[in-house]
Amino acid sequence: MFKKILIANRGEIACRVIKTARAMGIQTVAIYSDADRNALHVRMADEAVHIGPPPASESYIVIDKVMEAIRQTGAEAVHPGYGFLSENAKFAEALEAAGVAFIGPPKGAIEAMGDKITSKKLAQEAGVSTVPGYMGLIEDAEDAVKISNEVGYPVMIKASAGGGGKGMRIAWNDDEAREGFQSSKNEAASSFGDDRIFIEKFVTQPRHIEIQVLCDSHGNGIYLGERECSIQRRNQKVIEEAPSPFLDEETRKAMGEQAVALAQAVDYTSAGTVEFIVDGDRNFYFLEMNTRLQVEHPVTELITGVDLVEQMIRVANGETLSMTQEDVKLNGWAMECRLYAEDPYRNFLPSIGRLTRYRPPEEVSVEGAIVRNDTGVYEGGEISMYYDPMIAKLCTWAPDRGAAIEGMRVALDSFEVEGIGHNLPFLSAVMDHPKFVSGDITTAFIAEEYPEGFEGAKLDEASLRRIAASCAAMHRVAEIRRTRISGRMDNHERKIGDDWNVALEGRSYDVTIAARRGGATVTFADGGSVEVVSDWTPGDHLARLDVDGTLLVLKVGKVSGGFRIRSRGADLKVHVRTPRQAELAQRMPEKQPPDTSKMLLCPMPGLIVKINVEVGDEVQEGQALCTVEAMKMENILRAERRAVVSAVNAGPGDSLAVDEVIMEFE
Known part of the structure; x- marks a missing residue:
């Protein structure tokens, strides 16, 4: 060894x-x-x-x-x-x-399958069903437009040497094909040193399902089940699971055998992944083969018990696979959520900076539950603008899909990240989405369910009441502690009242608290009551509460007169006041935000690549204004409405911070 x-x-x-x-x-x-x-x-x-x-x-x-x-x-x-x-x-x-x-695999296999154009040709020659497209080299943007029309819109413009969503664009018309070709070409050159582009038909409503293969240098090859990777944003996977909730055993076997046959046709060794598009009738089409370890490999490891990195090392050392296809058993269900340094409230644009707080949930492996967190950062570390924005992969395993989802919900609520924008709230929202819970998902899930972007999860009335009751009980504990250290005791605790008002999300709840050691009964004005049990201490950033016998995990921050609460994808300001304070609060005017409607603000820290307009230009809705590059991705900023450019405050090569003014309009 x-x-x-x-x-x-x-x-x-x-x-x-x-x-x-x-x-x-x-x-x-x-x-x-x-x-x-x-x-x-x-x-x-x-x-x-x-x-x-x-x-x-x-x-x-x-x-x-x-x-x-x-x-x-x-x-x-x-x-x-x-x-x-x-x-x-x-x-x-x-x-x-x-x-x-x-x-990893030998040079010949990398050349044959690592290149997206070559791999498609080989797959076609081997009789593998492939998505229609143009596999030749594309000269320029106009050539891309011509080919796109021949293939038929919508089309996927992809970097031949690409991966991880880099150098990929979907085009629905000629203008998007021109822009997409150039952006894909630029991203491919900067990310992979290879700017070759190809075009294929974009299959609407598809599922993205991939097969994990493992081959040695002695002619042995096996597949280790599949991964469902349909939850994607900008062609980059966000949530993966294994197995797929959609496949049946017959389709799984057919896909697996085809994947192994394809790998062995190019003398593949090591771990690799064959990706397929699967339609609603379980017809599958070869997409590409990744001749490497996949980001989402942990979910396969969790349901098979196979350490893929170990197997890669042993194969590279010349060893024979220690298992056959009959030895591979799929056990339980695994989920993976990718934690990205990107702001979901700014259309998922990259975020950089220092991790002022980074506390993942505890990794556990007990009967019936596993929590695993693969990460490369630590509290106090910097998130750089130079690399991919993924900073951790949170995984859960349980005997069935429902339990794996519930485990992920709790793990996400327990994950503390401060100092940068991140997508934890969005991941939590997906875990509660009815379509995801039912397994009714396609690669269009995010685009269809969040067409205007993510603005935070909206909790139902029952959830808000549970949070209101919890915050009332927590506030009472905080008030008791405050009076004990205020210097106004005179050997007596100042009387803490039992009647409170809790305001959140435009709702107002009058409650009465009957406290006892370790918990409280919170009774609402309508007569409903909630039992809250917790050992939360004021100042703790995380509260784990038992609310009517159900676990509730809250991230807790302080705001004037209450808490900032984050739970299940929602970010709430919760004000807990005495009845008199609540009455006076209703008379306070609301602070109005500044007007930035006539400015184009930089949505993320990044580098200005191109400015498309000049002072005096009249721009139309949807027109490209400039291109900003961040974390290896080019982002085209467009006009939201018709306007005249009155000032351009930045130029190509300028590095801007978030919310810096790029240009102004009349």
Whole structure:
């Protein structure tokens, strides 16, 4: 077995590989850029080598720099993780020439299947059903428009060397095809060093289901079930689960056998994933093969008990697979939510900054429940603008799908993140969405269910009453503590009343509290009552309460006269007042926000790539105003209505903070 491996990656996947290597008794080497000098993967590895400036194009994907790190440390093998050099045949070739094992497939398989155009051609030749499209090289934007019309709108414009949603656009007309081609080409060049683009038919209402394969160098190949990856935003997966709630055993077997046959046709070894589009009648079409470990691999590990990283290392070491297809059993259900550094209230635009608070839920593995969190960050660390915005993958396992979803709800409510925008509220909202709960999902789920973006979850009346009762009980505890340390006791506790008013979400509840040790009975004016039991202490950021026998987890912040409460995707200001205070509060005027309707504000920290207009130009609704790049993604900002440009305050190359004014309008 290898004594030392180098991980040619960063973030949570580098940490993930280090954990398995450590368990196998293998030493690890991390590589890092200037931006990652204090990163978690650097801290975890046995050794670390600096490889250059923050941009990946000057550090993580520079083969010569990675090879020099290998020579310096004497690493015998390299695990590429995903992204960066994981599907780069030249890197695999360089390792082979240096006598270093690549913990992944051979160069030929990467060339055959890692390239999206080549893989589609091979799949067609092998008789695999594929989505209609144009696999040749596309010269320019006008050529892209011509091809798109031949294929038929809508079309998917994709980077040949792409992955992770980078370099992908959906076009519904000629204008979008032109813009999408150029943006995809730019993103592909900056992310992968390869700007080739292809176009295929975009199948509406599809499910995205993928098969995990594992092959050794002795001719053995197996599949380890499927993953449902249909919850996607901007073509990037957000929530995955295994198995799929849609497949039957017959379809699973057919897809699995086809995936293995395709892998063996190109002499594939190691772990890999064959992705399919599946329609409502369970017809499936080959989409692409990812010749690497997938981001969502933990859900497969949770339902099979197979450590895929370990298997990759053993296969690279020349070992034979220790299991056959008959040995693979799917047990229970697993969910994965990707925690992204992006603001769901700003249309999921990237967010950067310092993690002032980062407290994941406790990882547990007990009978009937597992909570796992794969992460690459820590409290006090920085989220950089240079890399992918994913900072953690939260996973749960349970014997059935309903229990796995409920476990994820509690885990998400228990996950504390402060200092940056993040998508935890959105993930929580999806876990409660009726369509998701029923399994009635497609890749259009987010676009259809959140067409205007995410503005926070709306809780039902029963949930609001539970939160109101909990906050009333918590406020009473806080008031008792405050009086004890106020210096006004005179050896007596100041009388804390039993009658309170709780205001939240435009509702007002008059309640009476009958307190007892460890809990309280909260009675509403309409006669309904709620039993609240908790050991919450004022100042705690997380409250775990038993409300009428059901667990309720609240993230708790302080606001004047009450709490900021976050639960199940909702972000609430809850004011708890005496009856007299509530009466006076009704007479207070509301503060009006400033008028920014005549300004284009930068929606995320990023780099201005292009300004499309000049002072004096009249712009129309939907017209492109400028392009902002952040975290390897280009974002086109458009006019919301007809207006005349009165000022342009930024230009190409300028780095802007969130809400800086890019331009103004008359």
